Amino acid sequence: MENEQPSGHPPVRVERRPVDEAESRRANGPDWDRYADEYQSTHGAFLGDVGFVWGPEGLTEAAARVLGDVTDRDVLEVGSGAGQCSRWVRAQGGRGYGLDLSFRQLQHSRRIDLESGMPVPSVLGTATHLPFADASFDVVFSSFGALQFVSDIELAVVETARVLRPGGRFAFSITHPTRWMFPDDPGEAGLVASQSYWDRTPYVEVDDATGVVSYVEHHRTLGDWVTLLADAGFALTRLLEPEWPEGHDRVWGGWSGTRGRYTPGTAIFVADLR
Numbered sequence: 001m002e003n004e005q006p007s008g009h010p011p012v013r014v015e016r017r018p019v020d021e022a023e024s025r026r027a028n029g030p031d032w033d034r035y036a037d038e039y040q041s042t043h044g045a046f047l048g049d050v051g052f053v054w055g056p057e058g059l060t061e062a063a064a065r066v067l068g069d070v071t072d073r074d075v076l077e078v079g080s081g082a083g084q085c086s087r088w089v090r091a092q093g094g095r096g097y098g099l100d101l102s103f104r105q106l107q108h109s110r111r112i113d114l115e116s117g118m119p120v121p122s123v124l125g126t127a128t129h130l131p132f133a134d135a136s137f138d139v140v141f142s143s144f145g146a147l148q149f150v151s152d153i154e155l156a157v158v159e160t161a162r163v164l165r166p167g168g169r170f171a172f173s174i175t176h177p178t179r180w181m182f183p184d185d186p187g188e189a190g191l192v193a194s195q196s197y198w199d200r201t202p203y204v205e206v207d208d209a210t211g212v213v214s215y216v217e218h219h220r221t222l223g224d225w226v227t228l229l230a231d232a233g234f235a236l237t238r239l240l241e242p243e244w245p246e247g248h249d250r251v252w253g254g255w256s257g258t259r260g261r262y263t264p265g266t267a268i269f270v271a272d273l274r
């Protein structure tokens with residue numbers, strides 16, 4: 001859940017209420033456009049222009065190795081932002097491609113392409129409608145990308161299965177589902193459970209002036225994810241819950257050492273298409 005508001009963001013009120021796919025997309029595309037400059041200036045150095053980080057704990061793909069050997073593989077990143085992870089995939093000899101809902105995030109991707117000399121071919125699009133032929137990729141991944149922003153998650157997972165080749169791998173990181181029990185506060189207050197883990201009602205920010213939904217995140221429990229993956233033909237092979245590293249004092253939204261020492265902040269699912 002987002003609590004880092006961009007400086008120019010309109011005042012919002014927070015609600016929990018149902019939001020469908022069209023409204024989620026209408027809200028989150030412009031929200032990420034507004035937020036992109038601040039996101040990249042705040043987190044760009046931590047992510048690394050040619051770097052693959054799975055979440056605020058700083059676990060890298062070089063350490064986790066959940067994608068397998070990407071050399072000579074076709075690899076799609078969904079919710080690719082400025083393409084840092086896909087650029088790392090390219091540096092390993094893979095053919096990494098990006099897809100993102102935000103035009104401004106993709107402009108940052110292009111900027112880093114030119115600065116780094118390591119371009120990532122990328123498209124504007126959404127996780128629920130991947131503009132690729134069936135069986136185009138060996139790996140699809142998402143590092144805190146689209147999945148928690150999508151309402152029609154069944155469709156997003158089925159779309160992923162469609163564009164993967166048989167035996168292909170799907171790996172993604174999201175806010176750890178148990179975090180939805182707690183206030184999105186990096187301090188001690190964020191350690192006291194105050195909401196039901198089983199309440200799937202989306203987290204919604206509504207523009208105070210217009211009443212328009214300006215940001216949405218969707219929650220699924222761990223069990224929901226297991227069912228979603230199995231129903232789309234995936235076999236779950238790993239669930240990583242990175243621990244907060246000793247001496248890592250970076251605060252990222254609601255993620256911090258104060259909370260990370262007690263509760264997992266990130267879940268990384270790894271599944272293979274049967």
Ligand SMILES: C[S@@+](CC[C@H](N)C(=O)[O-])C[C@H]1O[C@@H](n2cnc3c(N)ncnc32)[C@H](O)[C@@H]1O
Binds near residue numbers: 100
């Ligand atoms: C937290 S950022 C992560 C970006 C990148 N993976 C990183 O580590 O910086 C989430 C990204 O998901 C994108 N996104 C949100 N909803 C999406 C959707 N429905 N389809 C594709 N991308 C989406 C946003 O535009 C944003 O760039």
